[in-house]
Structure formats: structure tokens, C-alpha cells
Amino acid sequence: MIEVKDIFFTYPNNVKALKGVSLNIREGDFVAIMGQNGAGKTTLVKHFNGLLKPTKGAVIVNGVDTREESVAKLSRGVGFVFQNPDNQLFCETVEEEVAFALRNFGFEDKIVQKRVEWAINLLGLAKHRQSSPFMLSGGERKRVALASVLAWNPDVVILDEPTIGQDYKQKEKLRQFIVQLNAQGKTVVVVTHDVEFVAECNPRVVLMAQGEIVVDGDAKHVLTNAKLVTKASIVPPQISQIFMGLTDLGLPIDIIDVYEARDILLDFLGGDL
Amino acid sequence: MSVFEGFRFRRVLSPIHQLDPRAKFFYVCTVFVIAVMFNQLMPLILLFLIQLPFVLAAGVQKEWIRSMKGASFLALMIFLFNFLFTYFYREYPTFPPSSSLMEYSLAMTLRFIVLVESFSIFFLTTSPDRLGLALEQSHIPYEFCFAFTTAVRFVPVLAEEAQTIMDAQKARGLELERGNFIKRIRNYIPILIPLIVSAIRRSLELAEAMESRAWGATNKRTNLYVLKIARGDYILAIISIGMLVLAVYVWLFMREQIPSLIPWITG
């Protein structure tokens, strides 16, 4: 679906943001791209819909080299939800905002209406359909941005830092939503450095540091590997920190799921509560 | 954007960066005046060359070349306009156009290039902070100085934001280059609105932050750093005055003797 072949990317100001990144994202994958600020995560995913073209190497999306296709065409299949919803909201009502992309892609009026309806309901925005996006709260604005992308039903959905500035409840809702999207067969790529968020979703994790991929594997194995985690400057999830501290009891360390942890601990204590 | 790149300050240590902004500004004004005084090629070429040592001494060749490249399109336009309009106004229907017209158009273009060159050197080697200080010490009201330095400081931030917004809207299928002229202008609405909204939001936030840090609490502000005129500044000022005096002298008494360069060009 998305093949990244040894790409390098240098910004005009000579910052080498990507240094030889290779990655293969298959249909139906759920990938979390993690790493500290400035690791090159955003730069990498901007290659997936052609916003950036590699300086060296190639990105192939659905068999097409991104250098040979316009961003608009690529975006039809790869939806990108930007980090900051304020970077894209500009219409007078939420409805129009959601319809904007559909019109750009040349959907017919009838279908536009249907899709808008569907996306607005999907994200629980029915109450606000006639409100100005600028009057909504941060979480709601984020949902409008998400709805405006999901409306055209892209095969791949990329979310750049979806959890930033959201409270726990919103985050939990978002997590369920993303997991559900993936369960319905969408390929989902989430860029984040929120370890707890990733630990709860348990996706495939691509860890980046200084423009390179450090490791690519299961969340369970990546997030509990002290060496890798230190290299990418992220803190392991709290539950695995506990287990890392308990290794002398002979407990396993590759635990990121709270319920699994509970079972193991109960087992270890030899009783049930 | 590349024109702006050529005016963007980067913190480097060099004798030129150390100079007082006021001295540099005086120099830029001198160059400006001289460039406007003459419309022959020879003095303008000299004026262009005289500034190259400054670029080298400041070590900003790369940025400077970029700004010159950015200006080249405008320079070309200026050349064409001067050439065509003057030709049709004065010489049509004689053909070919006279060589003095050629020289005149080239000189006008070079005048523009010299102006861009000197302003580019000024902004490439003067930090916004020091520029603000210089304004303040020239007894310009602090509100104006602050507004000026803030505006300068936020230009790169806004440019970056505009880029992100463009990316975000392109990812929603917006094609800026599509449609006729009117449509193309309308294509920019989805970019301008978020940009303006965020600029307003940012300015409100900035105002609050300033007030919470006691903006305007005292009428007489003092500065940790104070600009002092040093030897280098005097030297630059003397060079500027020397250039100006020489230029005025040539202009007054030798204007007719400035050789035309056209025979050289046409061979």
C-alpha cells in the first residue's frame, strides 16, 4: 500500500530531517510512529500523500511514485489529519467545512450531502452542524477536522499528534474511534509521542530518532525494550515501568496491557482477590 | 519566498554584524542616494562592486546570492519595461533600438539590483534586537520600536504557518494552480482565513503575555544592552561620507565625461 524506499529528505534550510528511511505499510495496518520532537515523524508522513517529495529514494503509494502524482490525487486515497485543526478550518459552518474536501474531489452534490451527514454523525457533531467552527472547543474543532477528512472515505488515514491538548476523556474516545476505524479495515497511521495512548491501542510501532528508524515492531516488544526506548528518548508506559522494576521477582518485562498485568500479578501472588 | 530568505538574519559573528545598525543604515542610505543620482552604467557597476567586500567580510555569500536570485525576476521585468516602454515612446519606428536605450535600461535594472544588494546586506547582518535598540536610541517612541521589532520577528513564524496551512488544505484536495485567474485568487481564501485568524489570535495572546509582564509600567525604560558607536562605525561612516562627496563631485563637474559602456558590450 505505502512503500517507503530508503528515502532522504533535506529541508531548504539544510536540516537533514530524514536519513535513509525504509518502511512498508500494508493494507489494514495500524501503525504508530513514535519518537521525540524533531525526530522527523511529521516529515515522514508528509511523504505519504506527496506533500513532500523525497530528496533521494522513492515513496510508492498504491503502485504510484508520489513524485509523479499531485497531492490532490494522492490525498483521495490517503487522508491526512493535521496536528492543529486551526490550520485548516475556514468555513462559516461545520457542514461546509466537512463538504469542502468533497467538493474539491468532485463528488456530486447529492453524494456530498450524504457524506457530510454521515461524517457529522460519525463524530457526534450533529448538534453543531450550523455552528461556526471557530466557536467550537478545541476537542470539537479536532473532531471537525477529522470528520472533514473521513468524509471522503480515504483508504489510509494519517493522524498527526491527535492526542495533543486533549483531556483524558477525549483521548479515550479518540482511541476507541481509531481502533474502530482500523477494525473496519482502514489503514491507520498515528504519529504521536503519547506512550500510554499507544500502549492501550497495541499497534505496530515504528520508533524514530534523528531522522532514522530505530526499530519497527510490536508495541509490546518495542515499548518494553529499555535500550531502544532510551535511544528514542521516550518513557515506557507506567505499567511496564512497574514490571521493569520487578524483574528480580522473575516476572516478564514485556507487559503493556493493564489487564494482562493484573492477571500475571494475581497469578504470582498465588491467589485471587 | 526566496526574496525574503535573502533578508533573513542569521546569528553569525563578523565585523559587519558587529557594526552599529545606525552606521550601517547611514551607509545604505548613502548607497541609495548615489544609486538614484546616476543613470549611467559605469557608476552603478562600481557601486555594485564596492559592496561585494562587505558581503564577503560578513560571510553571508550564500544568503546574499539567494536574495539576488530572488530579485532577478523583478530585475528582468524592470529591464523589459524600461526597454520596451522607452523604445515605443521615444524611438519607434526606428529600428534597431539605439544603444543608449540599451545602456539606459541596463542601468535602471542595475540600480534596482544595487538597492536590493545594499538592503539585503543590511538586513542579513543586523539582528532585529539591535535594530530595535537602534530605533529606540534614535528617540523613536518605544511603542513604535516594539511594534516594528515584533513584526519583523513574526515574519518567519507566519511564513512557516502559511506553509503548514497550505499543506493542510492541499491534503484536502485544494489545487491552488487550478482554474482561471479569478478562480486562482479565490483558491487562496482557504489559506488566508486560517492565517489571519491565527495571526489575530496570536496577537491577542501576545498582548496578554505582555501585560502580564508589566508592559508600559514605567515611562523611562532602561536597556541591559546599550549601543555604542565604536571605531568600526566611524570608519564606515567616513567611507560613506567619502563616497557621497565623491559622487556629488562627479555628478556636479564630470557628469558628461562618464564613459558609456555600450561599445564594450556590443563589441
Ligand SMILES: Nc1ncnc2c1ncn2[C@@H]1O[C@H](COP(=O)(O)OP(=O)(O)O)[C@@H](O)[C@H]1O
Ligand atoms: N518546514 C521546515 N523547514 C525547515 N526545517 C524543518 C521544517 N519542518 C521541520 N523541520 C526540521 O526537521 C526536523 C524534523 O521535524 P519534524 O518532522 O517536524 O519532527 P517531529 O514531527 O518528529 O517532531 C526538525 O529538526 C525540524 O526542525
Ligand SMILES: [Mg+2]
Ligand atoms: Mg510533528
